[in-house]
Amino acid sequence: MKRIESYTGLVPKLKGSGTLEYALWINDSGKLFIQILKNIIKDSDKPGTHTKFFIRVSDYIDDRYSSKKYTSIKGINQKSKQNEEVTNNNNNSFIKAILRHLFPKTPRPM
Numbered sequence: 001m002k003r004i005e006s007y008t009g010l011v012p013k014l015k016g017s018g019t020l021e022y023a024l025w026i027n028d029s030g031k032l033f034i035q036i037l038k039n040i041i042k043d044s045d046k047p048g049t050h051t052k053f054f055i056r057v058s059d060y061i062d063d064r065y066s067s068k069k070y071t072s073i074k075g076i077n078q079k080s081k082q083n084e085e086v087t088n089n090n091n092n093s094f095i096k097a098i099l100r101h102l103f104p105k106t107p108r109p110m
Contacts, residue, residue: 001025001026001027001028001033001054001076002025002026002027003023003024003025004023004024004025004026007023007024008021008022008023008037009021009022009023009024009098009101009102010022011097011098011100011101012097013039013093013094013097014093014096014097014100015093016041017041017042018039018040018041018042019040020036020038020039020040020094020097020098021036021037021038021040022034022035022036022037022098023035023037025054031056031057031058032056032057032058033054033055033056033057033075033076034054034055034057034095034098034099034102035052035053035054035055036050036051036052036055036091036094036095036098039090039094049088049090050088050090050091050094051073051075051086051088051091052078053073053075053076053077053078053084053086054075054076054078055073055074055075055095056074056075056076057099057102059073059074060073060095060096060099061099061103063096064096064099064100064103065096065100065105069092070091070092071087072085072086072087073085073086073088073091073092073095074086
């Protein structure tokens with residue numbers, strides 16, 4: 001897994017105040033992954049939790065604008081390097097916010 005070093009994204013959360021910081025990664029097969037780095041909230045001492053797993057974009061891109069809610073998501077655990085399932089109530093909306101930022105419905109003007 002190799003991080004795209006020149007890119008660190010910032011995106012507003014879908015609900016509530018705050019911003020998500022994320023990174024992009026590519027595996028040896030050329031698959032794109034996101035990793036949530038930080039949940040930045042200025043008005044709280046306890047920002048919501050999230051997974052640090054590598055999330056494969058192709059697994060969730062088609063649902064980025066849907067109302068579908070995932071009770072758990074799959075991703076690659078950094079420590080074990082294995083594909084694992086993780087349950088967290090924030091992952092669903094955090095991943096959708098990032099994917100909407102990366103892949104909007106209509107392309108952004110150049």
